[in-house]
Amino acid sequence: MSTIGYYICVPFAWVLRTFYELTGSYGWALVLFTLVVKLITLPFQMKSKKSMMRMNLFQPKVKEIQTKYANNPTRMNEEMQLLYTQEGVNPMSGCLWSLLPFPILLALYSIIRQPLSRFMMLSKDVVTEITTLATTLGYNAESVRVGYEEIGLAKFISDNFADFSGKFDGLLNVNYNFLGLDLTVMPGDVWKDFFTGGWPVIGVVLIPFISGALSFLQSKASMAGNVAAEGNDATARSSRMMMWMMPLMSLWIGFTLPAALGVYWIVNSLLYAIQEKVLTKYYKSHMEDELSEKEKQKRDDRLRRMEAAREQQRKIAAEEAKKKTLKEKRAEKQAAKATKKKNSTNESGRVGDRPYARGRSYDPEHYGE
Template structure:
């Protein structure tokens, strides 16, 4: 295949791959364009939590697949307040009623409220239920807190919440939860005491109910959101299509299991190193995970301990790496990880002294361009040389149009005579494609860009850019200024680049590419569009220098 067809194939392949994302990103809501950006990481008022009232004696309504729970009117809500989050623990089953992140909001508006990682109103459909019969029954006993206070303040160091319940069969469960002022990790330990005179068989299981996190502007549906786990050194993503067929089972070494989307993660890590079983099934509008460790016998007057560690927080790679338990595997870049993680590190490094992720993206783009500058230089010069040979190539095609073998032989002799590599302009593009897609994944998944402003109208680098004009533009709502600038730069870059083909059909197709890319990028994250725009400007500069040196 000659260079012309190879270049065209690469360009069209890239267009198709990027177009896939285009069709899976919803149009940007209008209200986001009219709200300024508050500083990233702004915290809510200390101790903020939803007001609660004593629950009446009733059976809570349920969606199909959820538990019907008789609510104890004396069950209290215990509020735990740390610098990072406000958690509400219900004595009804000891489950997590609410978990609000102080440093992250649901939407870009300052009054959108803190991000909720336990979004369920049903007592039978909340995280952190514990069972001793492998979740076979649906009862949620009342866990009574050790003290009469309903508020635990953890401003520094750690704080502990102890809760106790006694089951109808005489088994006593004492649960301890430790909260840290500087961490999203929550160690949980269950001590089961057999107060009877007979041995009892138990099958401990932790039950976690998942609901989608309530983003006001949901992440791209192209990226996975749902139950996932790290099982036998492999990331398992349990998709909705699989759950429609019935419960999904995984057994073996389970480092963690939970629910994840692009930006946040709730996960449970078993303390036991033995084999575990994870069962996930659809439940109403969400999913239900059961993490169990097998059957064991509890002797009379004996006791057993079962420990877990919870993580409920942002999918920030540095935090997950520090947490251990393979949690960092939740930030999945696939086979591009070896390229993507250094790019993310560089992005955060530049942000550490610029304090603006838009500027950090620009600096990262410059670094990537500088690394590939020599390779791109050779490719551009090769295309320039190929352009000079076009008249000779055209004559050969006319002369040997009925003898393709002879035409190819003469063209190879022509390339050898003028020391031109027909693939010279193509290879630099091929080499850079993995790096582009690695950066693409980083900019789409990095929680650092969520609600991070750049300048002027760009107030969220994780969302498409829109400039509000005071009136609604159908489907777009606002004007995609940065995207239009990117398209214009691509058009100008194309005009400056030597044309290595004389085929009018291929030329017309190539001329349409700036328009095609502009439409595809309309709903891309503005951080990615910014990268592509700056990259185009740098490529134009490089082409200008090459053109000037050739003329000289």
Template sequence: MTNFLSGIFIQFFNAIHNLVEGIIANPDISFGVTIIVFTIIIRVLLLPLSLKQTKSTVKMSAIQPEVKKIQEKYKKDPQKAQQEVMKIYKENDVSPMGGCLPMLIQFPILIALFYVFQHIDYQGAGFLWLTDLTKSDPLYILPVLSGITTYFSTRSMQGSADEAAAKQASTMNIGMSIFFTFMSFKFAGALVLYWVINNGIQLLQNLLLKKEYKKPEVL
């Protein structure tokens, strides 16, 4: 799967770079711009999934008051409470794992891009303060941005939940942000640049979509 995606992405990236290079000949600009354009196109392709995820998040927020009532009503019978909660989820066509799907899909893409940026001929090309996109950020700016943008973009995907679930989600979010920050210190600047731009676009997209969708009536 990874090799298949890598092959497609390499051809796709090279095609975009050829177009960008026709306008911007300087490799210290063209490769960085290509990564930005490439990231935007990937986000556009994932837009249908993002729309579905945002709708699910908004619906999840809307049904939380009913979920809390059920949990309070059947607090002495957790199994019955779980059954009733799942019934509400089914009636309102939401999944408690719906918000995780976009992030899970990002992982094979990220792994494929790890190989892509190892096989694309961009040796020595830099971008902004990065003198070489094949190497890690010497100023540690991108790794820090990676952690910050991962936290806020993931947080923007989460809907309102009960206190325990919210605490668990927050802990996982912080852990994931720390993980990406740590890994970004080792990854090539090109890959981390992609991840930071991807997170920024995703955050903006989620905020705009949440404003667009109104909370639905609970069935």
């Protein structure tokens, strides 16, 4: 797993190191790193945002299905899946892409915590040699918090870089000072000196609170853009829980981890708030147009279906009329034939001249004078 983690960190470390070499400031390198990562992940965030906003459009239909099939969960799930298919929405896509920042946060934490092996990409043997040299110069690894030995070593190297310069390929003199703050410091270690330590302590301790406040505003902005329809209690509860969980997590991250990670979280929250505002406005406008176009298409389809139904009725009526005409003609023909058959007596058999009508012994001169 450590090997996999190392290769995951490689591209992020390269980006951060490139910006550090360009700016000479670890803090500004973090700001630019956050901006680039945000731009790279923007297409996925846009997809997530669009999916969530589209789901909000048909929340009334979801509520209707939930109410209609409240006593039939199987049918409810079937109808919900049918609705998602018809609308072309995956209800999980919004949630999945929203989790994307967390692997990046873990990778960055590893890079910040292990600047020699992850940021400078030095091998274990080289790190061991550097540690040995630093120890001979007065570095005490036991005075550093467990798990953060490389940060302490990198800071010692920066303070005594003349003794290390040119001796190890790839070794950088990392300046962790940013706006008068030491980004290797953990706010939880110095908060007791808040009133006596001056700006270097005050600024570091404020980082977690600023991070938590921005995370809260970020959650509020996200809820404003993605709020579900009224009555969807499960979604509303989940949104409210996330609105408080994220700021609390930001506060915890800010206090227990190096200030450098807090700087990243602050910049990320600011960029996210801007992104939410812009994307919400953009998709709201486009979805209204899309909805209008969709409604227009539905109307046109309905009119086409109605016209097709009318045409079908006309065809049926024409066929019925044709059948009726044929029947009438056939009936007239049969009547004419019957009449002809009835009147088919010869001239000698007509009334007044029919011998059989008078009897065989009939003699027209019988009563003659």
